[in-house]
Amino acid sequence: MKPKIALLSRINDERYTVNQAYFDGLTYAGADCIILPPMSIENLHFFLDHCDGLLVPGGNDVNPITYAEMNDGSFPIEDEIETLDIEAILYMAEQKKPIFGICRGLQIINVAFGGSLYQDLPSQTDTTLDHNHSLNHKDPLKGHWIEVDVNSHLYTLLGSKIEVNSYHHQGIKELASNLMASAHAQDGLVEALETDGILAVQWHPERMTAIAPFQALFNDFVSKCRK
Numbered sequence: 495m496k497p498k499i500a501l502l503s504r505i506n507d508e509r510y511t512v513n514q515a516y517f518d519g520l521t522y523a524g525a526d527c528i529i530l531p532p533m534s535i536e537n538l539h540f541f542l543d544h545c546d547g548l549l550v551p552g553g554n555d556v557n558p559i560t561y562a563e564m565n566d567g568s569f570p571i572e573d574e575i576e577t578l579d580i581e582a583i584l585y586m587a588e589q590k591k592p593i594f595g596i597c598r599g600l601q602i603i604n605v606a607f608g609g610s611l612y613q614d615l616p617s618q619t620d621t622t623l624d625h626n627h628s629l630n631h632k633d634p635l636k637g638h639w640i641e642v643d644v645n646s647h648l649y650t651l652l653g654s655k656i657e658v659n660s661y662h663h664q665g666i667k668e669l670a671s672n673l674m675a676s677a678h679a680q681d682g683l684v685e686a687l688e689t690d691g692i693l694a695v696q697w698h699p700e701r702m703t704a705i706a707p708f709q710a711l712f713n714d715f716v717s718k719c720r721k
């Protein structure tokens with residue numbers, strides 16, 4: 495039987511949505527997907543018990559209340575999915591089932607384990623990189639380069655240096671103590687994190703799956719979910 499991946503939904507224009515690209519990356523890797531909208535914690539656990547892994551996709555800004563800060567540039571926020579994301583991450587981690595986080599997914603994984611975020615990189619850091627570069631660029635594959643830690647699992651998939659897209663204005667400030675940063679941008683921002691069974695990236699590999707190393711992230715995740 496194909497591995498079953500739980501895919502958390504987002505809210506767009508009063509619709510619960512999941513971009514098809516996540517679905518395509520996972521199904522090409524050999525998985526079936528189950529999309530989960532907000533629901534009771536009891537039923538969330540019930541559905542997750544029947545899934546082999548969790549994909550936490552991109553989305554809007556994380557509510558800073560989740561890391562005990564006042565709002566300073568976080569917009570838009572989707573309160574309805576905040577609890578769902580954090581509960582699903584902690585529950586699957588507890589079950590030792592694989593988790594793959596993308597963009598907001600990386601950010602909320604860090605928050606779920608006790609880390610914090612920059613709410614607005616241009617105004618809260620002295621970075622000269624435009625991490626929202628891809629949004630206005632005619633080539634959606636262009637963003638910035640990242641350097642991958644040679645001791646990380648990510649290194650076995652991407653190698654030491656690769657160009658990624660970049661669609662974010664928030665980022666990791668304090669990394670949660672149980673997570674390891676496995677890639678950085680030139681300005682030092684954490685672009686990927688990992689720990690046993692968890693891998694998360696700040697860019698959008700689902701929009702770059704025509705490039706083999708980015709589809710490899712989905713293949714690697716699904717193969718871990720098969721075990």
Ligand SMILES: [Mn+2]
Pocket residue numbers: 625638659660661662679685696697
């Ligand atoms: Mn970036």
